Amino acid sequence: MKQKGIIYEINQWRIRKISNRNFLVILAVLVGLVGGLAAAGLKGLTHHIAAFLQDDVQTKYKYYLYLFFPLIGILLTVLYVRRFIRKGKFEHGITPILYAISRKSSQIESHNIYSQIITSALTVGFGGSAGLEAPIAYSGSAIGSTIARFFGLSYREVTMLLACGAAAGIAGAFNSPVAGMVFAIEILLPEFSIPAFIPLLMAAATASVISRILYSEPLFYLVSDEWVLPALGFYIVLGCLVGAFSIYFSKVDGWVKGWFAKIKNPYHKVWVGGISLGILIFVFPALYGEGYITIQQLLLGKSNSLLANSIFSDYKHVGFMVVIYGAVTLFAKSFATLITLNSGGNGGTFGPSLVMGGLVGFVFAHGINLTGLTYLTEANFIVAGMAAALSGIMHAPLTAIFLIAEITGGYTLMVPLMIVAAISYFINRAVMKYSIYTKNLAKHGDWLSYEDKDKTVLRMMKLRYILETNFTVLAPDEKPMDRRSDIIHTKRNIFPVVDAAQKLLGVIYSERLFSILMGEEVTDKTMKELAQAPIDVVRMDANMYDVMRKMDREDIWILPVLDEHDRYMGFVSKSAIFNKYRALLMRQGTYLD
Incomplete structure (x- = not known):
C-alpha cells in the first residue's frame, strides 16, 4: 500500500508540473535508453555465446558438434521458459505485439523485457537459424508498456510508448534510427498523426546512440557501385x-x-x-x-x-x-x-x-x-x-x-x-x-x-462486456397473472422462459402478455406453452461482426445469448453493440492525437 501511495504521489506531482505531451517525450527518451541497453546486451550476449562455441571450443570433433549445438540451444530455451515463466505466457515474434495492441490494451507482461533477451540469445547463439530483431522489438515493447503502466497512463499513451520501445529495439539492433521509427509507424501504428513522430524519433535516436556506444560493430560493410x-x-x-x-x-x-x-x-x-x-x-x-x-x-x-x-x-x-x-x-x-x-x-x-x-x-x-x-x-x-x-x-x-x-x-x-x-x-x-x-x-x-475498420472494430468487441442481463425471467410452469406486477413494471419488451437447469425454453413478447393481462386474450396457458422459439441464438464466444450479420439477415434488434452448455446468459442488442462500437472508434481515433 505504501509503494502504491508513493507512485500515486509521483504521478500527481508530474501531472501538476509537466504537461502530458512533454512527459510522453521524457518517457520516450527513457524507453529509448533502456531499449538501447537491451539491444546492445542482446547482441553482445548472443555473439559471445557464438564466439565461444566457434572459437574457444577446441576438439577434433568440433565440427560434428555443430550437429548438436542448435538442439542444445532450443532445449535450453524451452527449459528456461518452463522453469521460470510459469505464471505468464511466453510468445515470440511480432504477432503477439500486434495482438496486445488489438486485444489487450497494449499491455505486455514485464518478464518479456529480459526473457526475450535470454531465450533468443540461447537459441541464436547456439546456432538456431533465426533473427534477433523480433525478440528485441518484443523486449522494447515490454519496456515501453511497463513504464507507461507504471505511471498510470491511458491506452493511447501506453500504445505510443509500446511503439517507442519497439522502435528503440529495431534502432538499437541495426543502429538505424530512421528504420526503427518507420517500422513502428508502418507495422504497429498504421494510423498515426504528426505528434507521434516526436516520441518515436526520440526513442529511436536514443536507442541508436546507446547501442552504438556499447556495441559499435556495424552489421554490414557494403562495397558498391552506383546503379546504372x-x-x-x-x-x-x-x-x-x-x-x-x-x-x-x-x-x-x-x-x-x-x-x-x-x-x-x-x-x-x-x-x-x-x-x-x-x-x-x-x-x-x-x-x-x-x-x-x-x-x-x-x-x-x-x-x-x-x-x-x-x-x-x-x-x-x-x-x-x-x-x-x-x-x-x-x-x-x-x-x-x-x-x-x-x-x-x-x-x-x-x-x-x-x-x-x-x-x-x-x-x-x-x-x-x-x-x-x-x-x-x-x-x-x-x-x-x-x-x-x-x-x-x-x-x-x-x-x-x-x-x-x-x-x-x-x-x-x-x-x-x-x-x-x-x-x-x-x-x-x-x-x-x-x-x-x-x-x-x-x-x-x-x-x-x-482498411476495413467497421469489421475490425466489431470483431474487437467481447460479448461479455455488452451482455444485458436485466430481463424478467419467467418460469415454465408460471402463468401470466402470477407475474402480473413484474411484467407491467419491466422496461423490457421481451421475456425469456427459463427452466430450473437454466435452459432457455423460448421467449414471449410483451404484446402477447399485455393482451392476456388486459383480458383481450383469454387463456389459461403456462409460460412454457405461451413461449415461442427465438428466431436465432448467440453463443458467448461469438464475435460481434457475425452477430450483426445475423441480426441484419433476420431483421431483428435483439437475440438471446447461451453458453457452451446451452444455458441462458442474457441478451445482446443492436443498441448495446452500437454504443460499444462508438466507444471503440473514439478510443482508436484518439490514441495517436
Whole structure:
C-alpha cells in the first residue's frame, strides 16, 4: 500500500508540473535508453555465446558438434521458459505485439523485457537459424508498456510508448534510427498523426546512440557501385522473383506451424526440430545462426564462401555449382528458420528475411553474370533482394527501404530499393492479403485492420462486456397473472422462459402478455406453452461482426445469448453493440492525437 501511495504521489506531482505531451517525450527518451541497453546486451550476449562455441571450443570433433549445438540451444530455451515463466505466457515474434495492441490494451507482461533477451540469445547463439530483431522489438515493447503502466497512463499513451520501445529495439539492433521509427509507424501504428513522430524519433535516436556506444560493430560493410539505367529491367525481374518467393515462404510458414502443432509434447518438438536443424546446418553451414556473416562475405565478392566449409567445398570454384548450391541454401534457410521457431526456439523472421532476400539477389545476379550476356553488380542485387524480401514478407515496404539503406550505407541505391520493394509488396499482397505477422490474427478476428475498420472494430468487441442481463425471467410452469406486477413494471419488451437447469425454453413478447393481462386474450396457458422459439441464438464466444450479420439477415434488434452448455446468459442488442462500437472508434481515433 505504501509503494502504491508513493507512485500515486509521483504521478500527481508530474501531472501538476509537466504537461502530458512533454512527459510522453521524457518517457520516450527513457524507453529509448533502456531499449538501447537491451539491444546492445542482446547482441553482445548472443555473439559471445557464438564466439565461444566457434572459437574457444577446441576438439577434433568440433565440427560434428555443430550437429548438436542448435538442439542444445532450443532445449535450453524451452527449459528456461518452463522453469521460470510459469505464471505468464511466453510468445515470440511480432504477432503477439500486434495482438496486445488489438486485444489487450497494449499491455505486455514485464518478464518479456529480459526473457526475450535470454531465450533468443540461447537459441541464436547456439546456432538456431533465426533473427534477433523480433525478440528485441518484443523486449522494447515490454519496456515501453511497463513504464507507461507504471505511471498510470491511458491506452493511447501506453500504445505510443509500446511503439517507442519497439522502435528503440529495431534502432538499437541495426543502429538505424530512421528504420526503427518507420517500422513502428508502418507495422504497429498504421494510423498515426504528426505528434507521434516526436516520441518515436526520440526513442529511436536514443536507442541508436546507446547501442552504438556499447556495441559499435556495424552489421554490414557494403562495397558498391552506383546503379546504372540498363540494369533497371533486371531489378524489376528481381522484385518479381522475391515477391514470388515471399508467397512461398508465407505458405511454408503455415505448413510448418501446422506440422509442429500436431506434436503435443514440447520436448519431442525440441528433439525433432533440433536434430532436423543440425542436419540442415551440417549440409548448409550458412544456416548457422542469423546468417549475416554469409551475406557480408557475398557483399565483399567472395562468392565461393557459400561452399567453403561445406561437404561440397571441392566445387567452390565451379560457377554453376555456386548458383545451384546458393539456390538450395535459400530454400533450406526458409525451413531452418521455421523449424527453429516452431520447435521451441525464440527468434524472429525479420533477420532471416534479409538473409533469404540477399541470397535471391546473389543467385540471380551471379547466374546472369555467368552467362556472359551482361554484367550486374552482385552487391547491389544482394542489397536490393534484402529490401524486396522484407517488404513482401512483412508487408512493410518503407521499413525495408530505409532499413537496408541505413544498415548497408547504400543510399545511392534508393531508386532500385524503392522499385524492388514496391513490386515484391504488391505481388505478395495480391495473393496474401495479410502479412506473415497478421494472418493468424486476422484468421481469429484479432487483427486491428484499418482498411476495413467497421469489421475490425466489431470483431474487437467481447460479448461479455455488452451482455444485458436485466430481463424478467419467467418460469415454465408460471402463468401470466402470477407475474402480473413484474411484467407491467419491466422496461423490457421481451421475456425469456427459463427452466430450473437454466435452459432457455423460448421467449414471449410483451404484446402477447399485455393482451392476456388486459383480458383481450383469454387463456389459461403456462409460460412454457405461451413461449415461442427465438428466431436465432448467440453463443458467448461469438464475435460481434457475425452477430450483426445475423441480426441484419433476420431483421431483428435483439437475440438471446447461451453458453457452451446451452444455458441462458442474457441478451445482446443492436443498441448495446452500437454504443460499444462508438466507444471503440473514439478510443482508436484518439490514441495517436
